[in-house]
Amino acid sequence: MFEVANQPPPLDPYNLLTSDACLREAVKREQAGWAADGLSTLGATLGKPETVKLGFDANKNPPALRSFDRYGHRVDEVDFHPAWHELMAIALRAGLHSSPWADPKPGAHVARAAGTYMLTQIESGVYCPIAMTYGSVPTLRHAPDVAKAWLPKIFGRDYDRRFVPVGGKTAALIGMGMTENQGGSDLRTNTTRAEPAGDGAFRLYGHKWFMSAPMCDAFLILAQSPKGLSCFFMPRWTPDGERNAVHINRLKDKLGNKSNASSEVEFNGAFAQLVGEEGRGIPTVIEMANYTRLDCCIGSSGLMRQAVAQAIHHARYRTAFQKKLIDQPLMENVLADLALECEAATALTFRLARAYDEDDEAAQVIRRVATPAAKFWICKRAPALTYEAMEVLGGSGYIEESIMPRLYREAPVNSIWEGSGNVICLDVLRAIARTPNAGEVLRAELNTGDARVKTFAGKLAERLAAPERNDEAQARTLTRDLVLALQAALLVKHAPPAVADAFCASRLTGDSSAFGLLPRGIDLRAVVERAAP
Numbered sequence: 001m002f003e004v005a006n007q008p009p010p011l012d013p014y015n016l017l018t019s020d021a022c023l024r025e026a027v028k029r030e031q032a033g034w035a036a037d038g039l040s041t042l043g044a045t046l047g048k049p050e051t052v053k054l055g056f057d058a059n060k061n062p063p064a065l066r067s068f069d070r071y072g073h074r075v076d077e078v079d080f081h082p083a084w085h086e087l088m089a090i091a092l093r094a095g096l097h098s099s100p101w102a103d104p105k106p107g108a109h110v111a112r113a114a115g116t117y118m119l120t121q122i123e124s125g126v127y128c129p130i131a132m133t134y135g136s137v138p139t140l141r142h143a144p145d146v147a148k149a150w151l152p153k154i155f156g157r158d159y160d161r162r163f164v165p166v167g168g169k170t171a172a173l174i175g176m177g178m179t180e181n182q183g184g185s186d187l188r189t190n191t192t193r194a195e196p197a198g199d200g201a202f203r204l205y206g207h208k209w210f211m212s213a214p215m216c217d218a219f220l221i222l223a224q225s226p227k228g229l230s231c232f233f234m235p236r237w238t239p240d241g242e243r244n245a246v247h248i249n250r251l252k253d254k255l256g257n258k259s260n261a262s263s264e265v266e267f268n269g270a271f272a273q274l275v276g277e278e279g280r281g282i283p284t285v286i287e288m289a290n291y292t293r294l295d296c297c298i299g300s301s302g303l304m305r306q307a308v309a310q311a312i313h314h315a316r317y318r319t320a321f322q323k324k325l326i327d328q329p330l331m332e333n334v335l336a337d338l339a340l341e342c343e344a345a346t347a348l349t350f351r352l353a354r355a356y357d358e359d360d361e362a363a364q365v366i367r368r369v370a371t372p373a374a375k376f377w378i379c380k381r382a383p384a385l386t387y388e389a390m391e392v393l394g395g396s397g398y399i400e401e402s403i404m405p406r407l408y409r410e411a412p413v414n415s416i417w418e419g420s421g422n423v424i425c426l427d428v429l430r431a432i433a434r435t436p437n438a439g440e441v442l443r444a445e446l447n448t449g450d451a452r453v454k455t456f457a458g459k460l461a462e463r464l465a466a467p468e469r470n471d472e473a474q475a476r477t478l479t480r481d482l483v484l485a486l487q488a489a490l491l492v493k494h495a496p497p498a499v500a501d502a503f504c505a506s507r508l509t510g511d512s513s514a515f516g517l518l519p520r521g522i523d524l525r526a527v528v529e530r531a532a533p
C-alpha cells in the first residue's frame with residue numbers, strides 16, 4: 001500500500017459566512033447586518049459534510065421524467081433524488097425563494113442574496129426554482145386574484161415536495177416558460193396561442209422549448225392572445241383539481257445543472273389566467289427578469305467564491321518543489337488574481353441587491369442599467385475563473401470527487417439564460433438611452449476621489465455621451481467598461497488598499513486577459529489571505 005501524503009484535508013466542515021470576509025462586510029455595508037446571525041446558521045448548515053454530500057448526490061442522480069402511470073394514464077411527473085428535496089427544504093426554510101416579499105424591510109433583498117450566494121456554492125441546481133419563485137412575485141401582483149390565492153403559499157417556508165393541488169400544500173414554487181423552439185431571445189416570435197375560454201380564463205395551445213423546474217406548482221407563460229403577446233399564469237393543476245394539460249415531452253440532457261430538470265413541454269388546452277394587461281406580455285414578464293438577472297449575478301459570484309475557497313484551501317496544504325503552493329510566487333499571483341475577480345463580482349452583486357431594497361431614483365437607475373451590465377460581465381468571468389481555479393488543484397481538480405468539475409460545468413448557464421451575452425449588452429445600450437438620469441446617477445456612483453477611477457470613468461463618460469454609444473458592435477466593450485468602473489469604485493471605497501490597488505492596476509489599466517498576470521508592486525499575500533476560507 002502506498003502512503004497517502006501531501007494531500008489537503010477536506011474544506012468542510014466550515015461556515016460559508018464567517019469564513020468569507022468579503023461577504024460578511026458586504027452584508028453589513030449593504031444594510032443587512034441584522035441578518036448576520038441567521039446567515040451564519042445557514043452558512044454552518046451548508047458547510048457541513050452531510051450537506052456538501054447532498055449536492056454531490058443530487059447531481060449524481062439526476063431527475064427522471066415519468067410520463068405515464070402503470071395503467072397508461074398521463075402523469076407528466078419528474079422524480080428527484082431525496083438529496084434534491086433535502087436541499088430544497090434547506091433553501092425554503094431559509095426563505096431564499098421569497099423572504100424579501102413576505103417580510104419586506106431594509107436589507108431584505110441583501111440578506112436573501114447572501115443566503116442564496118452561499119446556497120449556490122454547495123448546489124446550484126436547486127437555485128433555479130428558488131430564483132424563479134423569487135423573481136415571479138412582482139409580476140404575479142399584476143393579477144390580484146392570483147396573487148391573493150397564491151402569495152401565502154409562495155411565502156411558505158415548509159417545503160412540500162408533493163405533486164398535488166396548491167390548496168393542500170404548505171408552500172408553492174413558480175417557474176416560467178418563454179423560450180420556444182424557433183426563438184428565445186426574440187420573444188416576439190412566440191407562437192403559443194392563448195384562447196379566451198369565455199369564463200375569464202384562457203386555454204393555452206403550443207409549446208415551450210425550455211421550461212426549467214417543471215415540478216413547480218405554476219408557471220408564468222408568454223402566449224399570443226387576441227390582443228397580442230401576453231403573460232399568463234398557468235398552474236399545474238386546474239381549479240377543478242384536475243391535472244392541467246401541460247405535457248412534458250422530454251428532459252434536456254444538459255452540460256451542467258444536472259440535479260435540476262429542464263423540460264420541453266406542450267400545452268394542449270392548458271388552463272391559464274391573464275397577468276397584467278393583455279398584449280403587454282413582455283413588459284409584464286420583464287419585471288421578473290430583472291430579479292432573475294440579479295440572481296444570475298448572485299449565482300455566478302457564488303460559484304466563483306466556492307472555486308476560490310477550494311483553490312486557496314488546496315494551495316495552503318499542498319507542497320511542490322519544497323514549498324507550499326500558496327508560497328510559490330507565481331501561484332500567489334494566480335490566487336490573488338482569482339480572489340480579486342471574486343471580490344469585485346461579490347461587491348457589485350451586493351451593491352445591486354441593495355438597489356432592490358431601495359426605491360429612490362438612484363436605485364431605479366442602478367437596477368435598470370447596472371443589473372444587465374453586471375449580469376453580462378460577472379457571468380462571463382465565471383467560466384474562466386472556475387477553470388483556472390480547477391487548475392490550482394492540478395489533476396485532482398479535474399476529478400469529479402472534487403467539486404471543481406461541477407462548478408466549471410455550471411458556470412456558463414447564467415450567461416446564457418435570461419438574456420445571453422449579446423442580448424444583454426444590447427439591453428444595456430437601451431437602458432442607458434431610455435433612462436433619462438442614467439449618466440448623472442452613474443457619475444455619482446463612480447465618484448470616489450481616486451485618480452485611477454476618475455481617469456477611467458472620465459473616458460467612459462465621454463463614450464457614453466458620444467453618438468457612438470449606440471454602436472451595437474461595441475456594446476460588449478462598453479458594458480464591460482461600465483462594470484469595471486463600478487467594481488473599481490466599490491473596491492476603492494470599501495475593500496482593503498491591496499485589493500483596490502490590484503484591481504485598478506490590472507483591470508483599469510494593464511492586462512487581465514488571463515489570471516495570474518498581476519503586475520509587480522501588489523501585496524499579493526494580503527489579497528490571498530483576505531480571501532482564504
Ligand SMILES: Cc1cc2nc3c(=O)[nH]c(=O)nc-3n(C[C@H](O)[C@H](O)[C@H](O)COP(=O)(O)OP(=O)(O)OC[C@H]3O[C@@H](n4cnc5c(N)ncnc54)[C@H](O)[C@@H]3O)c2cc1C
Nearest residue numbers: 176177178179183184185210211212417418420421422423
Ligand atoms: C439550462 C437552461 C435552462 C433554461 N430554462 C429556461 C426556462 O426555465 N424558461 C425559459 O423560458 N427559458 C429557459 N432557458 C432558455 C434560455 O433563456 C434561452 O436559451 C436564451 O434566452 C437564448 O435563447 P435561444 O436559445 O433561443 O437563443 P437565440 O435567441 O437563438 O440566440 C442565440 C445567440 O444569438 C445571440 N443574439 C440574439 N439576438 C442577437 C442580436 N440582435 N445581436 C447579436 N446577437 C444576438 C444571443 O445572445 C445568443 O448568443 C434555459 C436555458 C438553459 C440553457
